[in-house]
Amino acid sequence: MKRIKPRWRGLKREFKVWQVGAIPGLIVIALVLLLRAAGMLQPLELWAFDTFMQLRPPESIDEQILIVGIDEKDIQSVGTYPVPDAQLADLIEQLQASQPIAIGLDIVRDLPVEPGHARLIEAFRTANVFGIEQARSNGIVRTKPPPALPPERVGFADLIVDDDGTLRRALLGTPTGTEYKLSLPLLLMERYLSDRGFVMESSDRDEQTVRFGSTEFTRFRNHSGGYVNANDYGNQILINYRSSKSPFHVVSLTDVLQERVDSALIHDRIILIGMTAASAGDIVQSPYGETYGVKIHAQIVSQMLSSVLQGRPLLNVWSDRWEYFWILGWGVLGISLARFFVSPLTILAGLIASSVLLIGVSYAALVAGWWLPVAPVLLVLVLNGAGLTASLFYRYQQDLQARLRDRQLVIEQIYTAVHNIPVQTLKGILSSVRQGNASPNHFHEDLERLEQELRAIEESVRQEILAQDNLHLCGGVKLNLQHPLHQLLHEVYRATVMRSRDFHACKT
């Protein structure tokens, strides 16, 4: 029992310290969680996400996809815009010669662009050619699909852009009135995968979640990752961009028409045809900067194919509960830094180390496909660590001031004591010496008295400095309460007898 008691008391004391120190820390955590819930931290989270995305190690070129970009030079050599159907028909024919798996035409062709419309209709007959439409109208006119294409070979090209203008999600499917439409990238990859024996299925857990084999494309929800109240209509997934300056082979219309493209780049691949001319205006903002729409579609196809066929990670997020645990945990770490390190400098070092660790862990997790909260975590860690550090600095300052005040008091006390008693005695000795009436006997007595007075001052000062278990009686008697009782009683007896002249009733 005796051994447990102090430990229990220590625990209790520790708990008390935490009660005092932790409450402001927990309030800070609660405030940050509130800020996060209110969406105030979303821009920070998305900025951290983009930064980490850009910093990821580069990946190889995706050899499953070829982009045919119609650029400014192509438009100039064709001499008219939009590019007429005849050129597109030529392009498709030329590509088909090398036997691609699928061709996606990411160019609006709801209306004929003569000359050559009839030839394009002919080219559309081949079963591996896909076109685009617009699934959602945004209130303006909805772009329609090329009339010559059957509906099963028309995917939508709608892109979802965040409030800050950056595209981080892909829309795979969306209900439009009575129908449920699929996106061009999904159709293209489904074609590619069906050649390899995969069938598009629904997840067992969620009907809307797309699954190929064992790979599920977890749907984006309005609170996924750092998002708060995002628009999660339809079936969306986060885009795990292929990290590379040139993730795909890109050739131009002219390259293909003039047969300057190696057929190996076309054979057995998904071909995406789109505008890569700034003037065409098909430009969106990605975490890597401005990109042509056709390249975004390529990214979506690429990430889905790579995850099914090569096991490349998709972007996952934690459930809200785990995210809150994560934030809370780091917040508590921030508080404990201030609790367990004493000097503010150590706390600061600990704070920097744990911040670096947090950022490192978050980055490594993102590379591995997990998007963890960063901004709120860093905020609780730094606010708690730094806040408590600051208060520690304050406490230290207060301590120092109190100690200085004490010292000043002791010095004043010594000064007063020296001045009041021994100096007076000394003056008396001096004056009697000056007057020449100092007999050696008196002189000797005075000096002895002086010695005793000085010694008494030394004792009293020591009492002030050392807080001992002493009992001070008036008349300058000090009792050390650790001495045996009979000795203490004797001292009290002596003190009483010595002061008997002060007690009138005791006069003998």
Add this chain to the structure above:
Amino acid sequence: MQSTSSPPKIVAIDDHAMILTGIVDLLKQKYPEAEVWVAQTKQAGQELIASQHPDLAIVDLAIPNQTGSKATAENGVTLLEGLMQQSPLLNIAVLSANANPLVRLKPQIDNHEGGFTVSDKGWAIEEIVKRVNMALEGGRFLPKEMKLGLELKSEWLEMLRLAFEEGLTDKAIAQRMSVAEKTVQNYFTKVQDVLEIYREDGHNLRSQTARKAREAGLID
């Protein structure tokens, strides 16, 4: 109370060799055969005294408890307390700069049957040796700070009455009081210290004691 016929055994406990060397040298002049051991700490001193059973212990009040620790008067006081408890006949000579810490041992010193003298370190070395020698001979000398006027135990008064009013010998007093004869002699040294009668005065101690006790009104 040990006789001085056989060479005395002396243990000295002091962490400063200076004063000690002077005292020991002078003692050796007087007792060339004396055996002297020196300890520098309380613990070493206790061990030496327990193993050598000396006739005299010279104790500096301010000594460290063990090697390396700080010298305090508290260590000396507790050492003396233990010595008086374990060896009631041991002669003790205390050196100190300040006798105040000893005050709380006063009742024990009054009961101690060996010699007990206290010397101020500020005294001349001859003066100190005189007190040390006095302790070795079973005498008693306490400084003024430790005395409260005429502070006497009832046994001492009874002894004075038997000796000077009834004129009994030490042996008769011892029989009447049912104590040893040596105890009676010990009572005398204590009373003499209270009355400030010391051997160096060159007078007959007993008649001096009778005169001063009468002057102080202790006997008729």
